[in-house]
Amino acid sequence: MLEVHQLTGGYFPQQPVIHDLSFHVQPKEIVCLIGLNGAGKSTTIKHILGFLRPTKGTILFDGQTQLDHPESFRKKIAYIPETPYLYPELTLKEHLQLTAMAYGIKKKHAEGRMEELMETFQMTRQADWYPSTFSKGMRQKVMIMCAFLIQPRLLIVDEPFVGLDPLAIHSLLEHMVQLKEQGCSILLSTHVLATAEKYGDRFVILKEGRIALQGDMASMRQQTGLDQASLDQLFVHVMKEGRP
């Protein structure tokens, strides 16, 4: 289970972007991180991944912190970033091979999974292509395939739908559901609220770096007093709250 407790942090210690965030993601659960641009979603993710050091608070996964057990902590996590970061000198297949090697996945097992994933995401023909020839969506697919190759215990997905074709979005969601059923915890940051509502079990709505609302749909409706409200309506309500 991922536990974020009273997390405060940002890019500079004197200028925190997120304040006192506390939430958790249990196994077999999809938690959606929602907020306006600049609300602190990506900053929160960067803290969980260990790219940024918190000024306050703790982040635990299965009771371990990244600082104490860096290798075993990272081995359980897969990340799909908003911007696809690829090695220009590696082909698609080599990206998958490198990921498999880094995570110690046996060659035979990895090769089977690679074929399967490339087929699912319609990338078999591009196996030996270099990223310079890929569209934004194809680059994103490489990131997604690398993440699913690992079969992680915690999957962190940052705005994954931008640039993906409808079939790829369908496959991504299908794989996420499969992983969830296998016991994976999933933290999904997205602006596509209809998809979040359909697939998310719980929601964390961020506003200016603080949690404005969190819980499942029923509990959020109760907290806001908006019965029958959709996630979209709840989000708009929370964002407008406190405005003149």
Next chain:
Amino acid sequence: MNLRLESLFVTRLLLAWKKGARYFAEIAKGMHFFPIALIVLIGYLYSLLLQSPSPMPVYILLTVLLTWGVSATHIRTFLEEPDPVFLYPAQQHVQRYLTQILIYNTAVQLLKMMVLLTFCAKLYIARLGDPNSFLILTLCLLGLKGWNLSVHWFQLRTPEPEWAGFWLRWGTNLLIIGWLLIQGPQPLVLGLSAIWLFLILGSYRKRMNPPHMIPWERLLSLEQQQVAAYYRFASHFVDVPYRTEEVRPRKMWNWVSCILPYQSDYTYRFLYLRTFFRRKEPYGAITRLTGLAAIILAILQPDILPACILVGTVQLLVSIQLPWIMRIHRYQPWLRLYPLPRSQRRMEFIRLAFPLLGMQGTLAALPLWWGPLVWTAVVATAFAWAAAWLLSRLHLPRLLKGI
């Protein structure tokens, strides 16, 4: 800055020259050893050619050098990525901008050609012809340079692959220059060449897209390649923050990349080896250095000590370049996410550097095996591997501190 469309080209040109001057000043301040050594070496080889008993090497060298000088037409456009969007409504200004690109590049290319011809003048007059024939040759080559630039420019605006025009130009230049140097500037040679050049030029002009179809992607990519090349050059001497690297899938080396075992202990070597073989640099620089050393050893066929010193010096220079293949990945998020100890990055790099440096030294010493003293070759090769071990175990770990 108040930017006017009428003066956009001139504004960008001045900015680019200012930046270039700043880098030049930084490089000059460094008083680097390598360019000075290169100038001395070129001077020495030049004097050897002036005294060589046969004019053949001079014919070959001048043909290659002048063909390269005439054919290499690097066009700077000073275009920027947002231009296709922001300049879209200003077609008239864009056409004017394109004309300015052509005028500027013609002037720069002709100037570069003049510098090259000045360099070759003494050699030509001493070994191949008289001052009058050199003057005619100069005029012919300046004309040929202008033709190359026009064909390249027209070709950018035709819907055909660049490689076709590339080979056509280089082949034409090689034939005409070889002919001019061997036969001299005779009317028959000049007449036939002129007809051929006009035919090609006319054919390209005919196939050009209409003026409103601007090849933005090609022009932008040209500019990016040019800027990247300048930054790459500067990065050999000073720290360059904007350095971008081109990827060249050198398929002939794929087999080397595939011999690594498929284990997590080899993860970074898997990456670094591909970075080494597939990025344009430092592979290019290392190949040039190795080639230069091999040529010097082939020409001079020195004794054991100077041969070892040369091989060792080249290996030392390569070892300075090599950490770049590790440094380029410093800010990649994946390396920070892989569940591998941080120290493994450095360890794997050192383990890779040893065979790379050893092979590089062996290749540099290769010409010695065909020389009169086989023992020199044996010792120089053994020395190359010993130096590779020392450099990778003692020198590189110090260079890698902080990466």
